[in-house]
Amino acid sequence: MQLDQLYQEIILDHYKHPHGRGLRDAADSDARVGEAHHVNPTCGDEITVRVATDGKVFTDISYDGMGCSISQASASVLHELLRGRAADDAATVHEAFVELMSGRGQVTPDEEVLGDGVAFAGVARYPARVKCALLSWMAFKDAAARAGVGVSPTEVKA
């Protein structure tokens, strides 16, 4: 397997220059806020994702954590893709990303839906790294639920 399938330039770029990193308070004090902390018990990676929503739109998605390039880049892409989106819309993207990562490299991603997320197509070929890519996405799902906004019914079996 070619290493550059895994470490696409886009992933390395998000890793070295993460977007929206750092936990933030909601700008609007009326916003509903939800937060979730997830760990990957096999490697000790951790991430905290916080969402702020007015009940319809994710007005902010902030995060902090430590982990490998894949997990950190994935959080950065999550922030880029879902911040400012309506819940329904976010659910579609979330579902597409989870489907891509669960596809063992057999799923062709739609760039219209996933944007920079398509760079993770190669990661799906490395079963040991799928969890890394999904860490922030699963934390986001829990955080959104805690803020009272369901995102995706998809359960990922580790």
Add this chain to the structure above:
Amino acid sequence: MTTIAIPEGMPQYDDVPRFDVAAVRADFPILDREVNGHRLVYLDSANTSHKPRQVLDVLGEHYAMHNANVSRSVHTLGTEATEAYEGARAKVAAFINAPSVDEVVFTKNSTEAINIVAYAFSNASLRPDADPRFRLGPGDEIVISEMEHHSNIVPWQLLAERTGATLRWFPLTEQGRLDESGLADLVTERTKIVSLVHVSNILGTVNATSRITRRVREVGALLLLDCSQSVPHMPMDVVDYDADFIVFTGHKMCGPTGVGVLWGRGELLAAMPPVFGGGSMIETVSMARSTFAAPPARFEAGTPPIAEAVALGAAVDYLTGVGMRAIQWHEKELTAYALDALATVPGLRIFGPNVPVGRGGTISFALGDIHPHDVGQVLDSLGVQVRVGHHCAKPVCTRFGVPAMTRASFYLYTTTAEIDALVTGLEQVRKVFD
């Protein structure tokens, strides 16, 4: 190379036993394979070792020709299987210089072996007539260290919860050694058991146990040594170490998975209540109650890992044939070579002792800020297999302020060329992430 003359009367360099590494490698079929288009460089033997043909053959031969259940059949196959199984027990006993064959209990692995001891304490604590050495309650203490594998932490945490006893531990020094400065306050008359790793699976540290053993004897506690990372790599003599229990696992010493060993002093095993109930561990059973077999059978309920134990016996033969002293020396040379070679990699930080003294051939490190998962992934693309993560020793990672480490570990078949491949691979890692 400079030559230093060793004074007469001292052990001379040439006295060290050696073996032919190339010949040993030829015994391990897997070492011939390729990974991702590169020759396999396996630096993960602390995780699990490879198996020589001699062990694989015995495993296959047992199932092909001698398969039957043990300790219960009068037929020929049953007798052959029983003899092979008990023969393996005798080989293991001799390998660790156990005073009696009956002191060797076959388990699933080290984890199960430690849990058997922990649950024997637990069960004894519920019975007023049990041996007081195994009875625990509030005010009693269990001592471990910050260097333990999770398998030597969690069973004791659970035991402390069940009994109300207190769990305490030795801290680590910055160099990754056991901090024994508080020994007298840590191991006291309140201590019932000290359970300590002999060789750290993450730092490579070899713990000098004699001071601790002396203190354990002074206060009348028991001593368990987790020898998962020592028995495969150096000669072990349970009498010399003066331990009460040792545990180790077959798959890290050229044997198969699924079989491990609990060794305990005969009189202690005899005083321990059973843990798992079932077939083979009984003396007699009525509907109301049962009485139990003597050790080791008391602790081997159900059909044991027969073929695995027999193959472990073959692994013991194999290692003995090469020579444990020679294996220990080979790994010492590799470790010295690797510590020097890794020191040339910019930004590399070694966790644990950085001299090849009082440490084994397991070296964990950080490469700048690059996450170990990424280090391991790039190395894998070059055929170099290392372990990344917290190595089931999360408190050690916490102690050194990192979420994970990259670990290279050596064994009798490891070569300096493989260490060179690691160092070259690390250069590649830096190119991808810098």
